[in-house]
Amino acid sequence: MVDPAPVLLLDEHQSLRERIVRRVRDAIIAGDFPARTRLREPELASRLGVSRTPLREAIRQLEAEGLVHTIPRVGTFVSEVHPRDVENTYAIRAVLEGLAARQAAENLDPVKAARLREILAELARKTTDYRVYHEAAGRFHEVVFALSENERLQAMYQSLTHQVARFRGLSLAVPQRPDVSFREHRRIATAILRGRGAEAEQRMRAHIEGARAVLRQTVKGGKTDRGRSVKRGRPTHEGDQHERGKS
Numbered sequence: 001m002v003d004p005a006p007v008l009l010l011d012e013h014q015s016l017r018e019r020i021v022r023r024v025r026d027a028i029i030a031g032d033f034p035a036r037t038r039l040r041e042p043e044l045a046s047r048l049g050v051s052r053t054p055l056r057e058a059i060r061q062l063e064a065e066g067l068v069h070t071i072p073r074v075g076t077f078v079s080e081v082h083p084r085d086v087e088n089t090y091a092i093r094a095v096l097e098g099l100a101a102r103q104a105a106e107n108l109d110p111v112k113a114a115r116l117r118e119i120l121a122e123l124a125r126k127t128t129d130y131r132v133y134h135e136a137a138g139r140f141h142e143v144v145f146a147l148s149e150n151e152r153l154q155a156m157y158q159s160l161t162h163q164v165a166r167f168r169g170l171s172l173a174v175p176q177r178p179d180v181s182f183r184e185h186r187r188i189a190t191a192i193l194r195g196r197g198a199e200a201e202q203r204m205r206a207h208i209e210g211a212r213a214v215l216r217q218t219v220k221g222g223k224t225d226r227g228r229s230v231k232r233g234r235p236t237h238e239g240d241q242h243e244r245g246k247s
Contacts, residue, residue, distance in 0.1 A: 020058035090212040101204035102197040104147035
């Protein structure tokens with residue numbers, strides 16, 4: 001028997017298209033919609049309680065973000081994670097986030113230090129559940145960028161955030177990775193709090209390289225959705241994916 005699909009409730013404060021984008025994006029990042037899952041418009045519109053017009057607008061945005069792709073006269077599918085995507089994205093991350101960590105250390109004041117300590121304490125409480133740790137880890141990196149006070153740097157990083165979130169979830173799903181990740185984040189925060197810019201940059205780069213190494217093995221092994229094998233061949237319907245996950 002196929003497990004029921006997760007309910008995607010919509011918030012009220014965003015436009016309808018934005019709410020749809022957020023819910024479908026979150027489902028993809030969380031692995032509820034694995035790679036190669038077919039997103040059938042009638043079913044998805046029904047589950048979200050929306051018409052197909054705003055859903056199509058949302059799908060176009062998700063396609064621009066690289067999370068889905070449409071094959072003419074076939075359908076829309078969740079995009080696969082390819083090794084080249086990981087390599088290119090993490091090469092950029094190492095540069096941008098390394099600089100952000102350096103500048104955060106160089107611009108630190110007591111208020112900023114308190115923000116960093118707060119998010120680090122949150123990370124320490126959440127290592128036992130990679131999904132909630134994933135959310136907190138994303139906020140840690142956002143805080144570092146905010147502390148850098150470099151708006152251009154933040155804008156560059158913003159263009160990568162959705163792909164980075166997906167990759168981060170894949171790496172953190174690997175057993176013990178949240179514990180390793182927390183230790184790395186603690187070293188980064190310590191360097192920033194001590195005002196050691198060069199060390200903060202080196203620690204951040206090392207953390208990103210560690211995550212990239214994990215992803216290399218994960219993607220190479222074909223397990224790009226929380227341990228569920230992604231096979232080459234024809235695109236699959238989400239029900240097929242869930243059924244295989246139970247076998």
